[in-house]
Amino acid sequence: MSDKLTLGKLPPEDTNQIGRRDAFHAPCVLVTANEDVEPGDNVKFEDESTVVTCSKAERHGIVDPLIEETIIESQPFWVMLNPDSTANLTHNFKVRGIDNDFEEETPPTNVSAEEIERLEGYDDDGGECRGCY
Numbered sequence: 001m002s003d004k005l006t007l008g009k010l011p012p013e014d015t016n017q018i019g020r021r022d023a024f025h026a027p028c029v030l031v032t033a034n035e036d037v038e039p040g041d042n043v044k045f046e047d048e049s050t051v052v053t054c055s056k057a058e059r060h061g062i063v064d065p066l067i068e069e070t071i072i073e074s075q076p077f078w079v080m081l082n083p084d085s086t087a088n089l090t091h092n093f094k095v096r097g098i099d100n101d102f103e104e105e106t107p108p109t110n111v112s113a114e115e116i117e118r119l120e121g122y123d124d125d126g127g128e129c130r131g132c133y
Contacts, residue, residue, distance in 0.1 A: 008083035027081045027093055029061075032074050040065040043079055045097045051079055060085060060097045 005011050007024055031051050037043065042059035043051035051060075061081040063071065071077045087094040094101070 006083060027086045027095075028064075028078045029081065029095065029098075030076055031079050032076055033071070034073060036073055037063050037071045037077070039063055039067040039069075039071075045095070048098045060095070 005015070005017065005020070005022070007026070011017070029049075031043075031045075031049050033043070033051050033053075034046075035053065037051075037053060041053050041063045042056050043063060044054040044058050044060045046052055059082065061079040064078040064080060067077065081095060085096050087096075087099075
């Protein structure tokens with residue numbers, strides 16, 4: 001069993017990491033909607049910058065759950081993408097449902113497996129992201 005804990009999956013009940021702190025790189029896209037939406041609503045992309053509400057089974061992500069009010073039609077907001085819904089995750093990434101050339105198992109193009117292993121959990125260069133993958 002892997003010790004890696006991720007958002008979108010429940011940790012094993014026997015985990016010994018209760019109380020652990022972490023920070024996550026969460027892929028997000030700034031979008032608008034052609035309807036009012038609520039924080040936490042399930043949404044899917046109509047195009048690369050517009051979303052519509054949908055069922056949980058269809059969703060590409062959720063409306064920023066930390067916003068405290070209704071988001072009015074055409075008002076910009078962040079969509080937090082589903083875990084495992086991106087390829088080449090850096091600060092520029094591909095998204096299933098938007099990018100036609102999305103490949104399921106696309107490894108990062110500029111980082112070797114050895115470098116990923118070395119950088120995992122390492123981010124000390126003044127706030128610049130060194131280990132995105």
